Amino acid sequence: MTSEAALKVRPLQESDWDAWAALWLAYLNFYRASLPAATFNVYFDRLLGADPQGFNGLVAILDGKLVGLTHYLFHRHGWKVENVCYIQDLYADPSVRHGCWTCAY
DSSP: OOTTOOEEEEEOOGGGHHHHHHHHHHHHHHTTOOOOHHHHHHHHHHHHOOOTTSOEEEEEEETTEEEEEEEEEEEEETTEEEEEEEEEEEEEOGGGTTSGGGGGO
């Protein structure tokens, strides 16, 4: 990674399936969890869905490679009028966790 590498964050796209699935599997392995392939497919479809109360996905891209993901949703809250954001999953490839870009956020 060069010192001039720019981290880009964007919404998850259908074309991200392969890279997303690899990161998602690494995330599950970190927690010593496993899920059937059908769950991968359903979750990915939910992340791409248009339901404003449903799951959403963002990915981090560094040097053209997908290196991170986050899954979140907005939901009602008992103490607030407006919806709040809940981060369901957050994962960064171990090779980029200590890069200079992590200090910028």
